[in-house]
Amino acid sequence: MTETNVLLIVSLTLVAVAGTVVVATGEPSRQAVVLSVFGLLLGLLFVVLQAPDVALSQIGVGTAVVPLMVVLAVRKIRQLGSRR
Amino acid sequence: MSLYAYLVAGWLLLAGFFGVVRSRDLVHTAVCVSVAQSGTYVLLLGIGFQRGAGAPVFAPGIPTTSPVVDPVVQAMALTDIVVSATVTALLLAIAVQIAKRHGTVDPDELHALRG
């Protein structure tokens, strides 16, 4: 029982900290990396909360697909910026 | 402890808002919107959690009478994740077009819509 508590407190804290770091990272290409880590930590929290279905989704979407889109968008915007 | 999960959820929600308010880059804004949404996943799964209960999947060998956590909030969170990913995709696509039309993605420098 206490073991679950420790796991819960640790994973919740990690998620809260990582979320804050994502928001505080102003530079979007670095933010994509932090976002990926945040997605992974959320996935771990969901495993602790006994939600494997949600964890699987979150890890697929939150650590791979969304950060990849962010990276691509940032790269495109950079390309546009470099010619001005 | 009993409040901690909910407080983390509320924190993420407001942190996302904070990011949107202070953002200097629309890509950053879009990502902060998704952080705000992750607060709702934590809230939902926190509400459905039960100590000592297993995942709501009855693998072979697990008796169907054993306690499981709430599957309904998990289904809601799944929908929520899809919504988050798709909204982020749309916002990023729009941000790319804004960069093309305005030559910037800094919200402080966008002046097309005033009054």
Added chain:
Amino acid sequence: MSRGVRTLIFLAGAAGLGMLLVLAFLRCPPFGGDWHPYRDMAVPAALAHVTPNVVSSVNFDQRGLDTLGEETILLGSVLGATVLLRPGRHETRREPQDVGRVLQVTRLGGYVMLPLALTLGLDVVIHGHLTPGGGFQGGVVLATGLHLTYVAGSYPALRRLRPVSWYEYAEALGAGTFSVLGVVGLVTSAALLANFLPLGQFQQLFSSGTVLALSVATGCEVAAGVVVLLAAFLEQTIMIDSSRERAG
């Protein structure tokens, strides 16, 4: 409004909302408790329809209408993103080059992972009613797996694997199948998305009626949809030359 004023307004609002939220949380049932009335109904309902993964039962059977809406959100957003990322009037397409700087190890890793990821994705899709996962999760794994070839450094190879229009058809087919299965339920059992197929034996692959069918339809739509979505972003970055685009 200046940055400072904006932040002050935010802080006032956030303090207020934070307080409201805490007041509400204090009145929630205690975290981790055993009072879950919906769960107490949903679990027997899932077992009655021979679906060991209760989350899949809720998603595709008990609250299937939510998932129909969810898949439509995905369809609409993928379509919306491709519409938004279509080439502008002054933009031209250019031929992409292979990115040469990828390490051999990464490249090899990407190619080795590809079949593994595809197998895993298919497995997750078709066992969604039995084990954690389902159409959505499996679809994402499939689409991500396909993009490992991009990580492996070969965009042209990815493009050969990915004639986008086929994936658009597959996406429409998956989403259409979901809706049509829903309407068939309406015709045969007088309820939209009714579970009208044989339920089968517990823990067997072919069981749980429409849950499996809807999960596979979702998997098809999600895998194809995510591929189309990522394709739109990749096209923008790699293939579309915006240099003649005028700035606003």
Added chain:
Amino acid sequence: MATGFAAFGTALPALGIAVPLVGACLLLALDQVLPRVAVDALAAVVVLGVAVLMGALVAITASGRVVSWAGGWRPAGGVSVGIVLVADPFGAGLAFLVALLTLAALLYGWQYFSHAEAHLPVLLLLFVAGMTGFALTGDLFDMFVFFELMGAVAYALTGYKIEEPESVQGAFNFGVINSLGAYLCLAGIGLLYARTGQLGLAQLGAALSGHPADLLVLVAFTLVATGWLVKAAAVPFHFWLADAHAVAPTPVCVLFSGVMAPLGVYGVARVYWATLSGTVSAAGVQRALLVLGVLTATVGALMCATQRHLKRLLAYSTIAHIGLFLLGVAALEPAGLAGSALYLAGHAGIKGALFLLVGVLLSRYGCVDEITLYGRGRGSRALGWLYVVAALALAGLPPFGVALGKAISEESLAATWLAVVFTAVSAVTGAATLRAGLRVFFAVGPPPPEHHDEDVTTGEREEREVEPAPARTPPTMLVAILLLLALGLVTGLPAVGSAAGRAAERFTDRAGYLDQVLHGAAAPAVPTPHGAAWTALGAGLGVLSAALAVGLALLVLYAPRLPRTLRVAGARTAPATHALHRLHSGHIGDYAAWLLVGAVALGVLLALPGSAAGATGVTP
């Protein structure tokens, strides 16, 4: 035969969602293969089909609600694991309105709207499915899902004209604010679920009843209402609306202003009556709706009066009218609700027609700026007269539906000062609309001076939606405009008024809703209430606000010829107007900050003790 008919009836709500979805998938698969005309025709046939189905649903719901459980999970002992679709006359009527407006939008864009490789009809069909689902579902989380569906498609539609800087910025603002509102709403749904373990509106209502609302329920209602009010664009959640409505393709504007924003008001009313009436304090709800309504109506009217971008002008007038719909609901009784419903339907037709008329100008001159367009529409008198009629109808001229709805709402709020607000806001928005039309089509008054103000958006540099510019207005565009004006006229018929009255009785009958949804009880007949009809006073107030609109418009048009003292008095108000304009900065950070403040204000208004009955003369 009778059972077959009943089965058909219960299938209708599901078909209203499924038919446009199947149609969209079909169109998506075929639209690269089929010729243009076939794509347009297929989309029109699907929407026409939905309109027929929803029309039938409206007819059936006149004698009671249609309840159908998706998946066949009928309730046992008052609870169920399934999702219920509940069609009552208002829900069905909104679904019907969605189909009619979409039909007009498709007709307007027939063969003309440039949508090569851009799937516009597919997006419109998905949009129809989202709005229909939101109107017909009886489940709170399902409402959220359809809310997001409407949203996702709407962001893409707003940014559709990717070549325009305004368009993409408007879409971004819309997307961020709506999503943030939706997440607050979802947090509220989560809180209600934590308390009750239910998601259906009726199940939630049953679980909550018997105890007065505590802070959890109040906060949850605040968050849910915030979500819906963001969609409705109530002040201070309204900033996105003008940005989005002014830049979306014209046919889409018809749907945005006509139904999408009003669906937010419907959401608040639905959740209140089905779930929370009798639990949360009626005085609090009334106070919140009154404050937000008056604020929304005033800010909308002031912003509308000071626009020169024609589509932005119409968008702000929509905000002003949303404020008036909220005031009608604030009476918290059937008559006010009936008034709001009629007002909403009449407004959808009239505002749609106005948007399309401006769209015709845009297609001809590539510009929607009132000052640049001065006198350029003189060649098309017929369009000019249609515009004037629509502007007067918007101001409340009988016998249009806007006037009937406005009259019924005014009479339900016994307080005189609220009737003054209604008349003033209708007159001001009508005057602004009329002023622009008289300048553009008839060159009334001296040419307005060109002046540049960086806090005002002009509409000088807009992309033509139709290439090349048509030599004359295509008949399909005219038919669409006439169809919408006819809708505005039909909603003013006395029979429609009494039907709305009965519908409102049904809508507010919470016990009946719960009994029918959860226990399959038959719906009792409802009486036709008094007050849902034309009265001499109501018609008189309508004529008054229309006359005031004409007077105000002429006053502004001939302002340079006024005596000096009057002009100085006008100039005194300029700094205040300027400050208001500066608040509408187009900055997404500002909008997000206001969203939070608005949510907190809403919560405080709901929770404060005391009654608002003194101000309204209505005792809830």
